[in-house]
Amino acid sequence: MSGTETGPVLQVTGLRKTYGSAVAIDGVDFTLERGGSLGIVGESGSGKTTTARILVGLERATAGQVLLDGEDVTTPSRRDRRRRARSIQMIFQDPYLSFDPRLTVEESIAEPLRLHGHGDRARIRATVATLCDQVGLSTRNAAALPRDLSGGQRQRAAIARALGIEPRVLVLDEAVAALDVSIQAQVLTLLDRIRRDTGVSYVFVSHDLAVVRYATDTVLVMRHGAVVEEGGTEQVLSAPRHPYTQLLLASVPAPGWDPAAVAAANRALAPADRG
Ligand SMILES: Nc1ncnc2c1ncn2[C@@H]1O[C@H](COP(=O)(O)OP(=O)(O)OP(=O)(O)O)[C@@H](O)[C@H]1O
Numbered sequence: 001m002s003g004t005e006t007g008p009v010l011q012v013t014g015l016r017k018t019y020g021s022a023v024a025i026d027g028v029d030f031t032l033e034r035g036g037s038l039g040i041v042g043e044s045g046s047g048k049t050t051t052a053r054i055l056v057g058l059e060r061a062t063a064g065q066v067l068l069d070g071e072d073v074t075t076p077s078r079r080d081r082r083r084r085a086r087s088i089q090m091i092f093q094d095p096y097l098s099f100d101p102r103l104t105v106e107e108s109i110a111e112p113l114r115l116h117g118h119g120d121r122a123r124i125r126a127t128v129a130t131l132c133d134q135v136g137l138s139t140r141n142a143a144a145l146p147r148d149l150s151g152g153q154r155q156r157a158a159i160a161r162a163l164g165i166e167p168r169v170l171v172l173d174e175a176v177a178a179l180d181v182s183i184q185a186q187v188l189t190l191l192d193r194i195r196r197d198t199g200v201s202y203v204f205v206s207h208d209l210a211v212v213r214y215a216t217d218t219v220l221v222m223r224h225g226a227v228v229e230e231g232g233t234e235q236v237l238s239a240p241r242h243p244y245t246q247l248l249l250a251s252v253p254a255p256g257w258d259p260a261a262v263a264a265a266n267r268a269l270a271p272a273d274r275g
Contacts, residue, residue, distance in 0.1 A: 009034045009201045015064035024050040025225040037202040039212035042222035048205045052173045056090045089167040093174040095158035099146040106142040109161045116165045131160040152183035173205045221245045
């Protein structure tokens with residue numbers, strides 16, 4: 001492992017991304033502690049996915065800096081991109097799209113191990129078996145094609161595949177959004193256990209405040225491409241200071257929820273704050 005092993009694993013400053021004249025994000029700053037879990041919340045179009053994609057190198061920032069273990073990885077060279085791929089892995093909402101439909105689940109999990117030189121066939125086979133065990137996939141699931149697994153099983157397979165090359169950071173973009181709630185809970189518990197066991201850090205992009213409350217220690221609230229509030233998750237979600245965060249919380253359906261009051265509160269926000 002290169003770089004310092006104390007201090008934050010990720011330091012992001014002044015991140016900006018424009019598409020022509022459209023500003024997707026502007027001035028996003030945050031720090032992710034080693035072994036920590038940071039949530040990014042905000043309504044659709046607030047810039048969550050753009051931020052996540054820049055972190056993993058799928059998008060190039062227009063300005064700003066991403067430090068991974070103190071090393072600048074904002075605009076990596078081709079060789080550095082491979083190293084970054086090894087250090088920061090991403091899990092998407094629909095893992096089906098990121099699996100080769102012709103490969104069995106165990107072949108897919110083995111692929112990054114082969115690519116990153118994790119030993120001979122026997123060693124890779126043993127690592128795959130350990131990973132499947134770690135995420136709760138049976139040998140039968142491992143031998144199946146992705147289309148023959150349930151959504152929850154596929155997400156477990158995606159987690160196993162990402163973890164194999166021992167990344168320092170996992171970026172999870174709406175990773176449990178497509179799962180029904182009981183399966184969601186299982187995958188969240190699994191992720192929590194993995195974080196405690198391995199010390200991997202998470203960036204958890206989600207529109208679901210209940211998920212963020214469970215899965216993260218700190219949270220950023222984004223609106224129109226900017227961070228409007230940040231802090232400890234429990235603190236921000238139980239005593240939000242920014243009117244937009246208050247509105248996000250009021251928008252969550254719960255007993256006594258009043259959609260008309262939420263719509264009125266949205267209209268009452270200052271124009272610059274309005275969604
Ligand atoms: N490739 C692109 N070209 C042009 N504009 C883009 C592109 N990608 C994102 N944007 C714009 O950037 C802004 C932020 O989008 P982004 O996908 O990051 O938001 P989000 O918070 O992740 O939304 P959602 O929750 O719906 O995924 C939006 O206004 C979006 O239209």
